Amino acid sequence: MTALCDRSATELGAMLRAAETSSVEITAACFERIEAVEDRVRAFLARREDAAQEQATAADSRIASGGAPAVAGIPLALKDVLSTRGVETTCGSKILEGYVPPYDCTPWKRLKDDGSVLLGKTNCDEFAMGSSNENSAFGPVHNPWDLTMVPGGSSGGSAAAVAAGAAIWALGTDTGGSVRQPASLCGVVGLKPTYGLISRYGLIAFASSLDTIGTFTRGVRDAALLLSCIAGKDVMDATSLDTPGRDYTERIDGGIDGLRVGVVREAFGEGVEAGVESSVRAAIDRLAALGATVGETSLPHTDYALSAYYLIAPSEASSNLARYDGVRYGLRVDGADSIEMMTRTRGAGFGAEVKRRIMLGTYALSAGYYEAYYGQAQKVRTLIIRDYEAAFSDFDVLVSPTSPTTAFPIGAKVDDPLAMYLNDVFTIPANLSGMPAISIPSGLDEKGLPVGVQITAPVLREDVLLRTAFALEQAIAFDGRPRLVTDLAA
Amino acid sequence: MPVEIDIDHVARLARLELSDEEKGRLRTQLAVILDNAAKVGEVATEDVPPTAYAIPRSNVLRPDELTPSLPVEEVLANAPEVEDDRFKVPRIVEVE
Numbered sequence: 408m409t410a411l412c413d414r415s416a417t418e419l420g421a422m423l424r425a426a427e428t429s430s431v432e433i434t435a436a437c438f439e440r441i442e443a444v445e446d447r448v449r450a451f452l453a454r455r456e457d458a459a460q461e462q463a464t465a466a467d468s469r470i471a472s473g474g475a476p477a478v479a480g481i482p483l484a485l486k487d488v489l490s491t492r493g494v495e496t497t498c499g500s501k502i503l504e505g506y507v508p509p510y511d512c513t514p515w516k517r518l519k520d521d522g523s524v525l526l527g528k529t530n531c532d533e534f535a536m537g538s539s540n541e542n543s544a545f546g547p548v549h550n551p552w553d554l555t556m557v558p559g560g561s562s563g564g565s566a567a568a569v570a571a572g573a574a575i576w577a578l579g580t581d582t583g584g585s586v587r588q589p590a591s592l593c594g595v596v597g598l599k600p601t602y603g604l605i606s607r608y609g610l611i612a613f614a615s616s617l618d619t620i621g622t623f624t625r626g627v628r629d630a631a632l633l634l635s636c637i638a639g640k641d642v643m644d645a646t647s648l649d650t651p652g653r654d655y656t657e658r659i660d661g662g663i664d665g666l667r668v669g670v671v672r673e674a675f676g677e678g679v680e681a682g683v684e685s686s687v688r689a690a691i692d693r694l695a696a697l698g699a700t701v702g703e704t705s706l707p708h709t710d711y712a713l714s715a716y717y718l719i720a721p722s723e724a725s726s727n728l729a730r731y732d733g734v735r736y737g738l739r740v741d742g743a744d745s746i747e748m749m750t751r752t753r754g755a756g757f758g759a760e761v762k763r764r765i766m767l768g769t770y771a772l773s774a775g776y777y778e779a780y781y782g783q784a785q786k787v788r789t790l791i792i793r794d795y796e797a798a799f800s801d802f803d804v805l806v807s808p809t810s811p812t813t814a815f816p817i818g819a820k821v822d823d824p825l826a827m828y829l830n831d832v833f834t835i836p837a838n839l840s841g842m843p844a845i846s847i848p849s850g851l852d853e854k855g856l857p858v859g860v861q862i863t864a865p866v867l868r869e870d871v872l873l874r875t876a877f878a879l880e881q882a883i884a885f886d887g888r889p890r891l892v893t894d895l896a897a
Numbered sequence: 898m899p900v901e902i903d904i905d906h907v908a909r910l911a912r913l914e915l916s917d918e919e920k921g922r923l924r925t926q927l928a929v930i931l932d933n934a935a936k937v938g939e940v941a942t943e944d945v946p947p948t949a950y951a952i953p954r955s956n957v958l959r960p961d962e963l964t965p966s967l968p969v970e971e972v973l974a975n976a977p978e979v980e981d982d983r984f985k986v987p988r989i990v991e992v993e
Contacts, residue, residue: 509971603952616950645957646950714936725911732912734984739977745989746912754914762913766923767930769911770902783937785947790940792948824926825933841951866952 411436412572413892416481416629419575423470423480430463430470430480433575434524437482440572441526444891448549450558450568452487453495454527466522478636479522484574486565487528488535489620490609491515494525498611499533499543502756503737512609513644514578514620514637521636526574529564533758534728535580535613537561538588538830541821542760549817550593551889552856556814559589559830562623566593569623572892576633577623582614583716584810584834586621587846591809591859594848594887596876598622598630599834601867602841603648605634606641614723615646617716617838627847627877631655634869648867655873663878666871668694669704669802674833679811682852687808690849690860693882694806694875704802706794706836708787715787716835717828718771718780724761725768731756763824792840799865804875807833809846809859833861843869845876848885857887900931 411419411433422428438456445451459482466480485491488498490508497503511519519525532542540548540563548563550556551571558567562579566589569577579586581599590597599621607618620637624630632655639652670691675684695701733739733752740755742748757765771780798805810830820827837844843866846859860879864872904920904927915923969982978985 506975509967509975601952602950603954642959646952646954648952648954708940711936711940714934717930718934718937729912733977734986735972736975737977742987745986748987750912750914753912757913759919762915762919763923763926765911765913766904766907767927770907770927770931771934773907773910779938780931780934782947783941784934785949786941786945787937788948788951789945792951825929828930839951 410440410572410896412440412575415625416575416632417626419481420477430466430524431460433480434459434463434482434526437526437574443895444551444571444573447554447891448551448567448571448573449546450529450548450564450571450573451484451527452497452499452530452545452564455494455525459524459526462524466524469522476521476636477632478518480524481575482524482526483518484526484529484565484568484577485515486531486562486577486579488531488580488611489515489578490611491525491528494528496528496611498535499531499545500756500758500761501544501738502731502752506736508609510609513606513641515609517637529562529568529577531564532561533761534611534724535561535582535585536724536760536764538584538827539820540564541817542758544758547817550814551891552594553814554891555816556856557592557817559592559810559814561585563589565623566590566595566597569593569595569625570889576625576629579621579623580610581619581621581838582617582720583838584831586623587834587844587859587861588810588830590623590846592814592857594857594885594889596624596627596630597846598634599837599844600634600638600869601648601843603646604638604650604867604869606644606647608641608643612727614720615727616723617720619838627845627873627880628656628659630845631659631873650867655869658870659873659877661874662698663694663875664698666699666804666875667802668699668701669798669805670701671805671807672703672705673707673709674807678829679808680813680852682854683808683811683813683858686850686852686858687860690879690883691806694879697878697882702802704798704805706798708790708794709832709836711787712791712836712839713828713832715784715791716831716839717767718784719788721764721768722771722781723768725765725772728761728765788839791836795836795840795842803864803871805863807861809833809861813852813854813856813858837863841866843872845872847876847880848887849883850885851887900928902927
């Protein structure tokens with residue numbers, strides 16, 4: 408029998424409403440799994456067992472009295488860049504060690520109000536900067552499929568927790584692929600909705616024009632369920648879109664007969680592993696078998712997107728991270744005057760990748776270089792958006808691999824920033840253009856590691872995106888599970 | 898053309914203390930990254946307008962209503978040093 412903690416939220420929700428299980432039981436199952444695997448996976452930075460059981464007990468009585476929201480009683484993990492009132496939030500950085508937010512981020516506030524249960528905060532690359540989770544100041548996360556491999560990043564802890572059965576679902580953030588790429592490497596579903604659909608209030612900022620909260624789930628229907636709870640206008644975030652609340656699970660099983668699917672030519676070139684290409688090609692064949700019309704399309708500026716991203720994101724980061732100055736929160740290293748105190752605090756508190764991006768962004772924004780770097784990168788952003796507009800005039804959704812590779816060994820790319828940045832080459836364009844995109848497992852490669860297929864839809868077409876992903880997921884019927892988990896059952 | 902970066906100047910702008918070893922490594926790495934990033938200049942021609950936000954919005958307003966502020970004690974609880982309900986910092990201005 409499948410353990411409670413390995414089931415989907417949809418399935419658990421039905422069991423809860425039928426009184427076949429309780430939130431207290433599901434929550435206990437998650438903590439039991441965390442106990443069993445956490446010393447090897449290291450997905451969590453903070454766990455809160457007692458508080459979670461209190462929330463679970465409250466959820467159970469709410470469910471028993473009827474009419475509880477769909478997310479009630481389902482245990483959740485949150486990436487540690489999401490502010491949680493009264494629960495330490497570090498962003499994986501020494502500079503914020505011990506910081507306890509005085510308020511909740513909007514998505515968690517909505518989930519909490521709906522009876523969600525918070526298991527803990529997940530490990531991540533420092534300030535969400537990275538693609539391997541090796542930039543966490545508190546040590547790397549290990550991929551549940553192979554503990555010598557990275558889980559991807561920056562939301563590696565959230566991805567690994569869901570893959571390992573340590574959480575039923577989780578939230579992460581995606582600035583250049585930080586939800587979709589780790590979802591791909593850990594064999595789970597990762598959804599990055601349209602920029603602005605989910606409020607960023609309380610999300611500790613990395614690059615504000617790109618930062619998007621996203622979901623990690625065991626299935627596409629779960630992603631739709633979680634999105635329905637957290638999406639929608641919030642007056643606390645001026646960039647949040649004026650969209651009415653809706654149920655994204657509605658018509659998710661409508662099928663894709665006649666859907667026009669564009670295969671992105673640039674995403675099957677040099678650097679894409681053979682095992683990734685063949686798995687994604689097989690997924691595309693399944694889309695055709697489901698009745699979709701499949702054709703080739705082009706996003707000609709894909710190559711430039713990576714360059715533009717590594718100017719825009721660090722520029723915004725250098726500005727956003729100016730707030731860590733040793734005055735209001737976090738680390739302080741004493742100095743003779745305020746400037747020396749700030750300079751020393753930042754030198755001691757930030758890790759190598761964060762320093763690299765602050766320096767890069769500061770340089771790109773500095774007098775004499777602003778136009779050549781930041782200004783030009785913003786123009787490339789326009790060209791990327793035009794690429795998508797052209798592609799979406801012929802196609803309803805676009806398909807590509809999520810990442811050029813499957814999981815790679817811990818330590819393999821740490822000394823080569825450019826090689827590391829290439830992990831995000833297929834995910835970055837959706838951040839630059841604001842488009843919604845999802846990664847779902849398409850199978851395993853010859854090493855037994857999960858491959859992800861990425862689907863992208865036009866702005867605010869989460870309905871088409873989820874319907875396509877759901878149809879494909881049913882056709883693929885991926886049921887692979889990490890040995891770490893199957894060994895426990897044996 | 899390799900990019901020459903005045904690391905000390907940029908670090909000063911960023912208020913970031915760096916060791917000599919960090920400076921050496923950053924000088925090399927930033928040059929490689931910027932060399933690659935300079936590609937943006939190949940396609941970003943004058944007739945292309947810049948994009949700051951993919952989904953532009955302007956004049957987003959909310960109702961001008963009073964709402965409670967965060968509790969002062971909770972906010973100050975995170976500060977490294979506090980005095981009389983204020984954040985305390987080292988000397989900012991020179992004393993004659």
